[in-house]
Amino acid sequence: MRxxxxxxxxxxxxxxxxxYLSDSHHPSIGNPEAxxxxxxxxxxxxxGCHGPDGGGGARGPxxxxxxxxxPLSDEAIFQVIRKGxxxxxxxxxxxTDDQTWNLVAFIHALTGPASTxxxxxxxxxxxAVYWGAKAGCANCHAIRGQGGKTAPDLSNVGxxxxxxxxxxxxVEPGKDLTYLGNEAAVVELKDGxxxxxxxxxxxxxxxxxxxxxxxLHLLRMSDVKELTLQETTAMPVDYGTRLSRTELRDLLAxxxxxxxxxxxxxxxx
Amino acid sequence: MRRTILAGVVICLGVVGQVRHExxxxxxxxxxxxxxxxxxxxxxSPLNQITAENAKNMVPKWVYHVPGAxxxxxxxxxxxxxxxxxxxxxxxxxxxxxxxxxxQYADPRAQKGGVNRGAAIWGERVYFTTSDxxxxxxxxxxxxxxFNKKFADxxxxxxxxxxxxxAKGKVIVGSAGGDSGMRGFIMALSAETGAELxxxxxxxxxxxxxxxTWGDLIEWGGGAAWLSGTYDAELNTLYWTTGNPWxxxxxxxxxxDNLYTCSLLALDLDTGKMKWHFQFTPxxxxxxxxxxxxxxxxxxxxxxxxxxxxxxxxxxxxYALDRVTGEFLRxxxxxxxxxxxKGVDDKGRPIQLPNIEPTATGNWICPSVKGATNWMGQSYNxxxxxxxxxxxxxxxxxxxxxxxPQPMKNFSGGGATEEGGQVVLRALDPKTGNRVWEYPMxxxxxxxxxxxxxxxxxxxSGDDDGHMVGLDARSxxxxxxxxxxxxxxxxxxxxxxxxxxxxxxxxxxxxxxxGLFEPASGVEPPVVRMKK
Numbered sequence: 001m002r003x004x005x006x007x008x009x010x011x012x013x014x015x016x017x018x019x020y021l022s023d024s025h026h027p028s029i030g031n032p033e034a035x036x037x038x039x040x041x042x043x044x045x046x047x048g049c050h051g052p053d054g055g056g057g058a059r060g061p062x063x064x065x066x067x068x069x070x071p072l073s074d075e076a077i078f079q080v081i082r083k084g085x086x087x088x089x090x091x092x093x094x095x096t097d098d099q100t101w102n103l104v105a106f107i108h109a110l111t112g113p114a115s116t117x118x119x120x121x122x123x124x125x126x127x128a129v130y131w132g133a134k135a136g137c138a139n140c141h142a143i144r145g146q147g148g149k150t151a152p153d154l155s156n157v158g159x160x161x162x163x164x165x166x167x168x169x170x171v172e173p174g175k176d177l178t179y180l181g182n183e184a185a186v187v188e189l190k191d192g193x194x195x196x197x198x199x200x201x202x203x204x205x206x207x208x209x210x211x212x213x214x215x216l217h218l219l220r221m222s223d224v225k226e227l228t229l230q231e232t233t234a235m236p237v238d239y240g241t242r243l244s245r246t247e248l249r250d251l252l253a254x255x256x257x258x259x260x261x262x263x264x265x266x267x268x269x
Numbered sequence: 270m271r272r273t274i275l276a277g278v279v280i281c282l283g284v285v286g287q288v289r290h291e292x293x294x295x296x297x298x299x300x301x302x303x304x305x306x307x308x309x310x311x312x313x314s315p316l317n318q319i320t321a322e323n324a325k326n327m328v329p330k331w332v333y334h335v336p337g338a339x340x341x342x343x344x345x346x347x348x349x350x351x352x353x354x355x356x357x358x359x360x361x362x363x364x365x366x367x368x369x370x371x372x373q374y375a376d377p378r379a380q381k382g383g384v385n386r387g388a389a390i391w392g393e394r395v396y397f398t399t400s401d402x403x404x405x406x407x408x409x410x411x412x413x414x415x416f417n418k419k420f421a422d423x424x425x426x427x428x429x430x431x432x433x434x435x436a437k438g439k440v441i442v443g444s445a446g447g448d449s450g451m452r453g454f455i456m457a458l459s460a461e462t463g464a465e466l467x468x469x470x471x472x473x474x475x476x477x478x479x480x481x482t483w484g485d486l487i488e489w490g491g492g493a494a495w496l497s498g499t500y501d502a503e504l505n506t507l508y509w510t511t512g513n514p515w516x517x518x519x520x521x522x523x524x525x526d527n528l529y530t531c532s533l534l535a536l537d538l539d540t541g542k543m544k545w546h547f548q549f550t551p552x553x554x555x556x557x558x559x560x561x562x563x564x565x566x567x568x569x570x571x572x573x574x575x576x577x578x579x580x581x582x583x584x585x586x587x588y589a590l591d592r593v594t595g596e597f598l599r600x601x602x603x604x605x606x607x608x609x610x611k612g613v614d615d616k617g618r619p620i621q622l623p624n625i626e627p628t629a630t631g632n633w634i635c636p637s638v639k640g641a642t643n644w645m646g647q648s649y650n651x652x653x654x655x656x657x658x659x660x661x662x663x664x665x666x667x668x669x670x671x672x673x674p675q676p677m678k679n680f681s682g683g684g685a686t687e688e689g690g691q692v693v694l695r696a697l698d699p700k701t702g703n704r705v706w707e708y709p710m711x712x713x714x715x716x717x718x719x720x721x722x723x724x725x726x727x728x729x730s731g732d733d734d735g736h737m738v739g740l741d742a743r744s745x746x747x748x749x750x751x752x753x754x755x756x757x758x759x760x761x762x763x764x765x766x767x768x769x770x771x772x773x774x775x776x777x778x779x780x781x782x783x784g785l786f787e788p789a790s791g792v793e794p795p796v797v798r799m800k801k
Contacts, residue, residue: 153413
């Protein structure tokens with residue numbers, strides 16, 4: 001049931017997010033020059049606490065995965081940068097209006113798809129990490145028809161998710177609620193057979209199971225004797241230590257380039 | 270746990286196998302593998318669990334509300350218990366037994382919106398086209414992208430709306446946008462890679478044969494191919510229809526027949542070479558696209574057995590052609606009131622009446638711009654030997670604009686109205702073209718739904734008021750109806766899962782599935798264990 005809740009939660013989430021994005025009318029928002037200028041400011045003054053992709057750090061919160069209900073408007077972010085947050089590590093700044101808006105434009109862009117933002121790292125080296133045995137991503141994930149089918153398809157991961165969210169789902173996969181729609185499952189059927197795979201869409205009446213070979217089974221719960229679900233994600237939780245910082249950065253660069261709509265002339269694969 | 274999944278012994282009772290040429294050749298059954306159910310375009314199923322006797326016991330089985338849908342045009346594909354339906358730049362895989370979503374694929378960044386008429390299935394993949402002309406291949410079990418390949422430029426006025434048809438590993442796609450100026454084409458792309466195999470333009474280039482039937486605007490002549498067509502495997506021939514010449518209502522700037530618009534084209538599947546063409550409406554000025562299904566039926570015409578292609582046209586006539594040679598065999602009125610022609614000559618060319626052109630102040634002509642019929646799926650039932658066609662008795666005012674034609678500016682050289690009128694479902698005898706029965710409907714002439722017919726002797730269709738209806742295939746008698754609560758804009762299909770027959774249709778915003786009533790049996794709460 002949680003899986004379904006997540007699916008339906010995504011819709012208001014996107015709706016809210018979309019409304020937030022469209023609320024802003026300042027000309028710097030979405031302006032590539034403003035975003036580029038904001039990038040420099042951010043990397044110099046903000047990335048130390050908030051992380052280079054805005055994903056948060058020890059002293060600064062995540063700027064990408066913000067509250068779903070009543071998120072800050074661009075104007076409110078402008079004021080936070082200008083005045084700081086009293087009682088926290090966030091200091092006031094003396095940036096000009098234009099500089100502050102450039103910074104807001106960059107922070108705004110961070111919430112957009114990773115493929116639309118500049119990403120550090122070497123995508124070609126990241127490709128080798130992705131397809132190599134150490135990371136083993138392709139055992140479960142597919143990109144453009146290659147790879148496993150039990151975990152979510154990543155052909156459009158860069159075209160649909162912010163970089164910080166992709167990073168978080170690799171190093172802290174338990175935080176990424178996508179797994180609730182992809183629970184590792186063992187199904188014992190009343191006729192004595194057993195199926196193992198990932199439960200994709202479960203209700204009290206039906207279950208969709210993708211087995212280890214990528215085959216889809218449409219099951220009636222009335223045919224199920226017992227269903228065992230893994231409570232946590234089937235994604236390995238050790239990528240933060242299994243991969244070096246460089247490997248992780250390059251892997252992110254490769255994933256950020258996975259987009260079903262790559263910009264014309266922007267080779268990514 | 271991950272390793273357990275990979276290493277685990279799997280007992281397969283799930284969705285296995287792949288769609289091969291011979292599977293599609295077999296036609297509909299449990300599965301419904303191509304837009305019209307069969308390559309011949311019949312929209313006919315041998316399923317016979319639902320009959321004229323028990324259709325009164327039909328009830329809705331499930332509803333799937335397609336997110337954000339407005340006026341769905343998609344005819345579902347069903348394979349091994351999974352239904353595939355499209356909306357604008359998106360595909361939904363639905364458990365055909367329960368109506369639960371299996372996966373969805375969406376491309377919200379496509380450069381164009383617009384309608385989509387459905388998906389195709391081949392091998393292990395589901396195919397559809399985006400409005401900005403990408404052929405997209407998806408893993409049918411997970412919805413994962415295999416490839417997306419651009420086959421035409423939206424910047425040249427072309428968009429894509431039709432369901433692909435796949436034959437012998439070739440994905441046949443068409444082109445839409447003919448009301449704003451573009452050059453129509455039909456293309457074959459590789460099902461394996463999406464690579465272009467051939468491209469046949471529906472309007473000749475300057476200097477080519479047929480160019481003499483145009484003026485200076487030939488490069489924007491239209492002839493869109495916005496509806497998929499049919500295929501005769503024995504003749505290895507595709508039958509594809511083409512749309513209006515551009516600008517739609519101002520024929521003065523394009524003197525001549527305007528080949529090959531408002532036509533039926535017979536193309537070789539392997540090369541795309543045009544074997545023959547037949548133009549229903551030469552020099553059309555009423556936007557009477559020929560987009561209505563070319564139905565491939567072997568029947569007797571004047572006592573002689575022939576391979577025929579039947580075609581109910583928007584211009585008001587119902588045609589029979591020899592599908593081997595393209596020879597005109599017969600045309601009969603499809604509707605009661607035709608005011609632009611007094612008939613069709615022995616070569617099939619309409620005998621036009623005077624003063625039929627659109628004018629600055631408006632000219633009242635029957636049929637209306639929507640036509641005597643349109644792209645609604647027709648069906649042919651070999652059991653009754655009848656063809657079932659949605660027809661529209663409607664007239665309209667046609668206006669002409671003398672403005673300089675500007676391509677890709679939403680300019681069509683004039684305009685037209687649709688006023689009043691009535692939708693009538695008609696059963697036609699292919700041998701004679703005569704009407705056998707008819708089912709008049711109430712409504713405003715706005716529906717787009719077609720028909721499906723079955724070996725159970727039932728025709729399913731939608732009426733012009735948003736009801737699904739079941740009619741006796743022999744008599745047209747109403748057997749069953751259900752109010753979907755909104756306009757029906759796509760054609761129904763039938764399929765079976767676990768030995769139970771379903772009838773499904775996309776309404777404006779949802780997919781409905783119907784079947785025979787069965788008493789509910791309560792479901793025990795499943796035993797679910799959570800493992801750390």
